[in-house]
Amino acid sequence: MSWLSGWLHELILVVLMAAFVEMLLPSKSMERYARLVLSLLVLLTMLNPIVSMLKGDASKELSLAMEQQERNGGLLSGAGDGADSLEKILADGRMLAEGARDQSLKLAAEEIAGQMRDQIAGSTGIRGVNVTVKLGMGPNPSAPLGEDVPLISSVTVDLPAAGAVAASGSPGSGTGSPPAANPASGPIRITPVEPVQVSLDNDGAASEGSDASAGVSPSSAAGNGAQEAPADAEAESIIKLLEQNWNLDPDLINVLSGGANAVKS
Amino acid sequence: MEIIQVVGIGILSTVLILVLKEQKPMFAFLLATATGILIFLFLIGKIGTILGTLERVAESSGMEMIYIKTVFKIIGISYIAEFGAQIVRDAGQESIASKIELAGKVLIMVLAVPIISIIIETVMKLLPA
Numbered sequence: 001m002s003w004l005s006g007w008l009h010e011l012i013l014v015v016l017m018a019a020f021v022e023m024l025l026p027s028k029s030m031e032r033y034a035r036l037v038l039s040l041l042v043l044l045t046m047l048n049p050i051v052s053m054l055k056g057d058a059s060k061e062l063s064l065a066m067e068q069q070e071r072n073g074g075l076l077s078g079a080g081d082g083a084d085s086l087e088k089i090l091a092d093g094r095m096l097a098e099g100a101r102d103q104s105l106k107l108a109a110e111e112i113a114g115q116m117r118d119q120i121a122g123s124t125g126i127r128g129v130n131v132t133v134k135l136g137m138g139p140n141p142s143a144p145l146g147e148d149v150p151l152i153s154s155v156t157v158d159l160p161a162a163g164a165v166a167a168s169g170s171p172g173s174g175t176g177s178p179p180a181a182n183p184a185s186g187p188i189r190i191t192p193v194e195p196v197q198v199s200l201d202n203d204g205a206a207s208e209g210s211d212a213s214a215g216v217s218p219s220s221a222a223g224n225g226a227q228e229a230p231a232d233a234e235a236e237s238i239i240k241l242l243e244q245n246w247n248l249d250p251d252l253i254n255v256l257s258g259g260a261n262a263v264k265s
Numbered sequence: 266m267e268i269i270q271v272v273g274i275g276i277l278s279t280v281l282i283l284v285l286k287e288q289k290p291m292f293a294f295l296l297a298t299a300t301g302i303l304i305f306l307f308l309i310g311k312i313g314t315i316l317g318t319l320e321r322v323a324e325s326s327g328m329e330m331i332y333i334k335t336v337f338k339i340i341g342i343s344y345i346a347e348f349g350a351q352i353v354r355d356a357g358q359e360s361i362a363s364k365i366e367l368a369g370k371v372l373i374m375v376l377a378v379p380i381i382s383i384i385i386e387t388v389m390k391l392l393p394a
Contacts, residue, residue, distance in 0.1 A: 013326055055386065
């Protein structure tokens, strides 16, 4: 008999609440509609034992139906169509996945750059090299029909300042690099030996310097050429090293000297 | 003695609106809207007390919360629709006010759809095939 008392309990409460809420309504125009919903609630409460016998718990069914309706129609929240929200969720998921992929590519690029820096330091003896690696997604060269894999799209090796390069020696000087490349392509250099410091600008600086101070210019020009050759040789050796170790296309490797000009690319 | 405050605010704003209406009808409308919002905000706390009591009683007596939620939604929709419609009606736009009321009625009817569907399904199962 406990179910009977519970049922009566609930029925009385719902009827009382309906009467109370009807008084709480603001105007007569809404009253008919509100009364309809309230009477349906009373009816559902009365039918509760039968509904429970046939379908399961009535209140659970009702809450499920309400939730579904809100999800589909967006009754009070204005959430829009179900299909729209599904597309939005999928788009959000794609965006999140792309963000995660970009982040992992960035991490991998940093890791590769660190390894390249160690290798360059180990084989050529140059310290303080700044290596920047850019990764991009591309088709796998060994399996062209497979899914995209991360590939190295460019490597930029930034050699330390000219003095450090010259002091570090040139282990790869026998690679047959052209002696005395264009002096104008070198960065601003300061000759440390001379008592008078002479600086050379990029464009036509050598000729201007020779006009202004004839005593200093030949030695500085010669020094420039002598520094340029080892830097070029360094670049060659670094490119060869990275090409062998990482199986890279030499066109992708870009070596900058002194952080300003491209020595070899 | 809150009712005296409400009536006082109402009478004061009515006098002001009557004075303003001759000079600036726009400001009179704004004043009427502001007064309406003020009184509504004043009452919202009281309505909240009543609904809170209802909810507590229903919870303690083991009533299903989905019924209470449905009833609260009805009350909310009807109050908001009525308030908006009255403001618009004050501004003289009777047709828009009736559209707002229509929207409130339709939204209340939408709340009835899941209940009706459950009742109808139960009745159909009771009937012999």
